[in-house]
Amino acid sequence: MTAEIAIQTxxxxxxxxxxxxxxxxxxxxxxxxxxxxxxxxxxxxxxxGKSTTxxxxxxxxxxxxxxxxxxxxxxxxxxxxxxxxxxxxxxxTFYNFLSGRRNLEVLARTANCYDPRRIEQLLEQVxxxxxxxxxxxxxxxxMKQRLGLAAALLSDPDLLILDxxxxxxxxGGMHEIRTFIRRLVDEQGKxxxxxxxxLGEVEQVCDRVAIINLGEIVxxxxxxxxxxxxxxxxxxxxxxxxxxEVLREHWPVVTNETWLTVSAxxxxxxxxxxRLVEAGVDVYQVAAQRQTLEEYFLAVVREKxxxx
Ligand SMILES: Nc1ncnc2c1ncn2[C@@H]1O[C@H](COP(=O)(O)OP(=O)(O)OP(=O)(O)O)[C@@H](O)[C@H]1O
Ligand SMILES: [Mg+2]
Numbered sequence: 001m002t003a004e005i006a007i008q009t010x011x012x013x014x015x016x017x018x019x020x021x022x023x024x025x026x027x028x029x030x031x032x033x034x035x036x037x038x039x040x041x042x043x044x045x046x047x048x049g050k051s052t053t054x055x056x057x058x059x060x061x062x063x064x065x066x067x068x069x070x071x072x073x074x075x076x077x078x079x080x081x082x083x084x085x086x087x088x089x090x091x092x093t094f095y096n097f098l099s100g101r102r103n104l105e106v107l108a109r110t111a112n113c114y115d116p117r118r119i120e121q122l123l124e125q126v127x128x129x130x131x132x133x134x135x136x137x138x139x140x141x142x143m144k145q146r147l148g149l150a151a152a153l154l155s156d157p158d159l160l161i162l163d164x165x166x167x168x169x170x171x172g173g174m175h176e177i178r179t180f181i182r183r184l185v186d187e188q189g190k191x192x193x194x195x196x197x198x199l200g201e202v203e204q205v206c207d208r209v210a211i212i213n214l215g216e217i218v219x220x221x222x223x224x225x226x227x228x229x230x231x232x233x234x235x236x237x238x239x240x241x242x243x244x245e246v247l248r249e250h251w252p253v254v255t256n257e258t259w260l261t262v263s264a265x266x267x268x269x270x271x272x273x274x275r276l277v278e279a280g281v282d283v284y285q286v287a288a289q290r291q292t293l294e295e296y297f298l299a300v301v302r303e304k305x306x307x308x
Pocket of ligand 1: 016017024025026044045046047048049050051052053197
């Protein structure tokens with residue numbers, strides 16, 4: 001059986017400042033299809049159009065052209081489908097003078113889904129239980145982000161749409177939220193659509209990703225497939241700067257204080273070593289490693305800019 005399609009966008013476009021001098025095509029003819037039961041990453045650098053797309057998915061802003069369907073329902077014409085959706089958007093606001101717990105209570109009552117046990121459970125799950133009685137005023141960015149995640153889950157939605165859910169969290173916090181998101185999908189069968197510019201983060205939690213740049217999708221696919229066969233060579237050599245110069249003539253090279261990461265295939269290893277030896281560089285180690293999503297992403301985005 002093929003999974004239900006949780007999100008579909010058809011030619012979705014948004015242009016800002018139509019009549020002004022500065023016309024920004026923030027999202028261009030976006031066609032997305034997100035199947036239910038997975039974590040789907042929506043990745044792109046700052047200004048790529050992620051938040052604009054998410055706002056259109058939630059019918060918070062109107063597309064200039066194109067359509068959004070959630071579970072097969074047109075989101076604008078069948079607004080009630082949003083009852084199946086929980087969201088965390090950029091700059092979500094709370095009542096600063098109320099505690100975290102009170103904020104959730106108010107939100108739950110407004111949404112007609114008040115259940116004190118569920119609120120306690122969520123506070124526990126997002127790691128806020130101990131600070132739940134404090135005013136939101138004194139919360140850190142990371143704590144507000146956790147509260148936002150709990151708020152998105154109040155109505156026990158089938159689909160979660162999260163704009164940069166790990167924003168403002170430290171590495172430990174990110175790990176916790178990542179595990180939490182993964183469990184929502186694996187254990188409760190939910191669907192999560194999340195945006196991020198933190199690639200290392202996303203690689204560990206997403207089943208599938210779309211990479212967006214300048215309002216357009218540049219790559220889409222299962223994380224494992226995108227990275228299959230993409231290897232890099234890690235080279236340790238002295239002097240390192242000289243090694244970088246020599247190799248850069250043939251392959252893209254990223255330097256670190258102790259080694260170089262060369263975007264070359266495993267088969268290229270002998271050529272890499274030969275070039276270095278011929279240039280009088282001492283080679284200590286050459287090892288092939290799988291490319292990370294971050295390296296892949298940078299290569300894709302660079303390629304795109306190069307062709308623009
Ligand atoms: N209300 C608006 N009016 C005018 N331009 C806007 C508006 N909202 C977004 N933009 C522009 O649209 C483009 C995409 O912005 P968007 O916020 O969607 O990017 P993003 O991918 O979420 O970036 P970030 O990673 O920084 O959050 C940017 O060039 C931005 O300046
Ligand atoms: Mg954004």
